[in-house]
Amino acid sequence: MAISLLIVGHANTGKTSLIRTLMRDQQFGAIDNRSGTTRHVERIDLIIDKKPILHLIDTPGFEDSIGLWQTRKYEAQAHESGHNWLSYAANAPELTLHFEQEQKILKQLSNCDIILYVIDLRYGPLGKYLDEIDILTCANKPIVPILNFCHVQPNYAREWQQCLAERQLHAHVRFDTVAFFFSDERKLYQTLQSLMPDHYDQLNNLIKRREFDAEQRLKKAQHALMHMLVNSATYQLPCRSAKPQPSDIQQFEDHIRSLEQHFVAHCLDIYTFQTSDVVLRGLAINGSQWQQDIFDADTLKNWGIQTTTVAATGAAIGASIDILSAGLTLGTATTLGALIGASWQTGQSFKSSIINKLRNRAILATGSATLITLLYRGAELINHLHHRGHATQQAFTIEDAKPPTKEEIARYSQLFKKLAQRTEWNQEDTSQELPNHSLIKQLQEEIIRLNDRD
Ligand SMILES: Nc1nc2c(ncn2[C@@H]2O[C@H](COP(=O)(O)OP(=O)(O)OP(=O)(O)O)[C@@H](O)[C@H]2O)c(=O)[nH]1
Numbered sequence: 001m002a003i004s005l006l007i008v009g010h011a012n013t014g015k016t017s018l019i020r021t022l023m024r025d026q027q028f029g030a031i032d033n034r035s036g037t038t039r040h041v042e043r044i045d046l047i048i049d050k051k052p053i054l055h056l057i058d059t060p061g062f063e064d065s066i067g068l069w070q071t072r073k074y075e076a077q078a079h080e081s082g083h084n085w086l087s088y089a090a091n092a093p094e095l096t097l098h099f100e101q102e103q104k105i106l107k108q109l110s111n112c113d114i115i116l117y118v119i120d121l122r123y124g125p126l127g128k129y130l131d132e133i134d135i136l137t138c139a140n141k142p143i144v145p146i147l148n149f150c151h152v153q154p155n156y157a158r159e160w161q162q163c164l165a166e167r168q169l170h171a172h173v174r175f176d177t178v179a180f181f182f183s184d185e186r187k188l189y190q191t192l193q194s195l196m197p198d199h200y201d202q203l204n205n206l207i208k209r210r211e212f213d214a215e216q217r218l219k220k221a222q223h224a225l226m227h228m229l230v231n232s233a234t235y236q237l238p239c240r241s242a243k244p245q246p247s248d249i250q251q252f253e254d255h256i257r258s259l260e261q262h263f264v265a266h267c268l269d270i271y272t273f274q275t276s277d278v279v280l281r282g283l284a285i286n287g288s289q290w291q292q293d294i295f296d297a298d299t300l301k302n303w304g305i306q307t308t309t310v311a312a313t314g315a316a317i318g319a320s321i322d323i324l325s326a327g328l329t330l331g332t333a334t335t336l337g338a339l340i341g342a343s344w345q346t347g348q349s350f351k352s353s354i355i356n357k358l359r360n361r362a363i364l365a366t367g368s369a370t371l372i373t374l375l376y377r378g379a380e381l382i383n384h385l386h387h388r389g390h391a392t393q394q395a396f397t398i399e400d401a402k403p404p405t406k407e408e409i410a411r412y413s414q415l416f417k418k419l420a421q422r423t424e425w426n427q428e429d430t431s432q433e434l435p436n437h438s439l440i441k442q443l444q445e446e447i448i449r450l451n452d453r454d
């Protein structure tokens with residue numbers, strides 16, 4: 001049997017938002033900055049393995065709790081027990097004119113297991129809210145106050161906690177449906193476990209599943225970022241002449257931008273958000289002329305050259321290329337592998353760049369400053385989406401990310417310089433695995449470090 005949670009509270013405190021966030025569903029109900037958005041009771045089931053675990057029941061907000069509570073105090077029902085008064089007030093035709101919305105709430109009170117009372121912490125515990133709690137107490141059901149908007153500062157958390165404690169409501173849960181943290185959601189489920197011990201295992205499964213899903217989403221998004229960075233770092237655009245033309249630069253920049261856009265779309269999909277939730281702005285691209293780094297020990301190794309005297313071999317290679325560039329035909333380029341002693345099989349990917357060098361054509365590649373910006377923007381987007389509640393209405397703008405430290409710049413530049421040599425890793429199909437290589441592991445560690453830091 002699922003647990004029925006009745007979500008109640010004053011108008012505009014974030015009741016519908018809470019349900020959207022718990023369901024990871026932006027489409028549930030309607031939410032708005034104006035009060036009185038929800039006009040009807042609506043139920044949605046949280047299902048795990050085809051079994052409903054929670055029934056979440058959304059209700060309209062209280063609008064005039066003071067007036068309703070007064071009808072009990074000053075009229076004929078004063079002598080009735082709270083519970084009897086509720087049954088009466090839920091259906092009394094003479095109350096419908098003034099308390100139509102409240103009656104919709106009262107009718108649900110008998111059908112639920114637990115009441116979640118949503119509080120907007122931007123407001124202190126005013127009389128109208130306290131009357132709402134008094135009305136709900138009449139149902140003799142457990143009430144869990146949800147301290148919503150908890151990340152908005154300043155707020156009235158302390159005043160509310162004191163006021164709730166005076167009413168024996170100690171088991172409150174802090175929440176923010178916009179700045180979402182799974183630890184808050186876990187606390188909610190743990191509170192439900194203590195109130196309904198018969199459902200302990202069921203709720204435990206829910207917590208574990210939620211944790212697992214969150215971990216998987218994060219891993220997938222980080223993987224997408226690695227792909228985007230590898231593809232950006234290894235992308236080369238051969239130009240038609242020694243000097244890149246504006247059309248070459250445009251084509252190059254469009255490609256890098258499209259890689260970032262594709263990554264953003266993929267992340268939105270992973271986190272079930274929509275295109276309108278993120279705005280991409282101002283990626284400054286510094287295309288640099290690509291240079292085959294023939295003196296780099298890793299590059300030599302990749303070419304199949306095992307040498308202990310890297311500098312000497314490097315000099316020999318440099319000389320060979322210079323000789324070739326000096327006037328030999330393009331066909332000669334294919335003999336380059338033999339000339340430098342590399343296994344041409346492994347050096348295949350460099351063929352086009354060497355041929356372009358021989359043809360005296362520029363090759364555009366992404367500069368490390370751009371790659372660092374892409375890394376930072378990507379990590380920031382993942383971090384944002386990981387904590388974005390499904391009730392958030394404002395789009396997240398990706399602009400310039402915060403600047404890295406000098407040490408980080410040096411570390412990232414070194415990493416991207418090495419990655420840029422691996423042109424054979426450039427792949428359009430991002431569903432393919434990335435190579436099992438120490439450079440990829442290093443990139444992954446940097447991304448994880450950036451996500452952990454925020
Ligand atoms: N910053 C912040 N905004 C929130 C939070 N919860 C809700 N909101 C915003 O508050 C507004 C009202 O949210 P709703 O979910 O419509 O509130 P409601 O209680 O269902 O409103 P009614 O149906 O009118 O009673 C929306 O603009 C939400 O985006 C929160 O925890 N933090």
Ligand SMILES: [Mg+2]
Binds near residue numbers: 029060
């Ligand atoms: Mg609502």
